[in-house]
Amino acid sequence: MMSAVLDAFRLDGRVAFVTGASRGFGRVIAQTYARAGADVVLCSRSAADIGAAAEEIAGETGRRCIGVPADVTDPAAVDRAVGTVLETFGRLDILVNNAGVNMRRSIEEFSDEEWRRVVGTNLDGTFHCCRAAARPMKERRYGRVVNVSSMMAAVSLAGRVPYTAAKAGVSALTRTLALEWAPHGINVNALCPGPFLTEMNQPLTQNPEMFEFFRSRIPLGRWGNPPEIAGAALFLASEAASFVTGSSLYVDGGWTAQ
Numbered sequence: 001m002m003s004a005v006l007d008a009f010r011l012d013g014r015v016a017f018v019t020g021a022s023r024g025f026g027r028v029i030a031q032t033y034a035r036a037g038a039d040v041v042l043c044s045r046s047a048a049d050i051g052a053a054a055e056e057i058a059g060e061t062g063r064r065c066i067g068v069p070a071d072v073t074d075p076a077a078v079d080r081a082v083g084t085v086l087e088t089f090g091r092l093d094i095l096v097n098n099a100g101v102n103m104r105r106s107i108e109e110f111s112d113e114e115w116r117r118v119v120g121t122n123l124d125g126t127f128h129c130c131r132a133a134a135r136p137m138k139e140r141r142y143g144r145v146v147n148v149s150s151m152m153a154a155v156s157l158a159g160r161v162p163y164t165a166a167k168a169g170v171s172a173l174t175r176t177l178a179l180e181w182a183p184h185g186i187n188v189n190a191l192c193p194g195p196f197l198t199e200m201n202q203p204l205t206q207n208p209e210m211f212e213f214f215r216s217r218i219p220l221g222r223w224g225n226p227p228e229i230a231g232a233a234l235f236l237a238s239e240a241a242s243f244v245t246g247s248s249l250y251v252d253g254g255w256t257a258q
Helices: 002-007 024-035 047-061 075-089 112-140 161-184 199-205 208-217 226-237
Strands: 015-019 039-044 065-069 094-097 143-148 186-193 248-251
Touching (some): 015 112, 024 039, 024 047, 024 226, 039 047, 039 075, 047 065, 065 075, 075 112, 094 226, 112 186, 143 161
Parallel strands (some): 094 143, 186 248
16 A cells, blocks of 8 residues: 555656746755656756756756757747757756745836846746647646745745745646646646745845744744655656645745744
């Protein structure tokens, strides 16, 4: 019985497409999926960075891993990237929308361009990738979509206007697509991290006062380490989550329980 449960977390024979995969959560997730048996297409804007990450993960895991450069804010680039996935592997089973950016300042200090950059990457990028994945997943009547949202979709802090708006949109998009795609065998869920020691959070982690402020608000008493996102990401992509769709899984050290 235990063996059958553990086997449900394997991804053998699956093909995963992970955006924002050259570093941070995306790289951890891509590596985790490859270790679980999947072939992985890593995507980011930098061809050099994504190629190096794919080569390293392939060498470590023995899985087929390729890097495909694309800017998720460009729908044509996303379509081409998904086309590359299908041409190379003949299928797309798992989509992870992880590409994201953040800026922190008061609303009157945000320019229209900065608003569009944050919302465009986090929310529009998720929309573009989901739309591009719809046809191949529907044709196979199978899919696992993991949209990386944030605890900021449920709670907030001052100075995060475009980021919280975008992540709330990602969580709402997740619920709607879960309903829309359920008849096609596609599960759609949101992964909502809290404070993690990622490059995106360096402005906070390198500021002793802000670092301690966040640590003091986390019931587990510490920041998360990027590898601690791996188990939740694997669960949502695997057969272990076959009856889970439209959900938001918070990995935040207990922050949103308060």
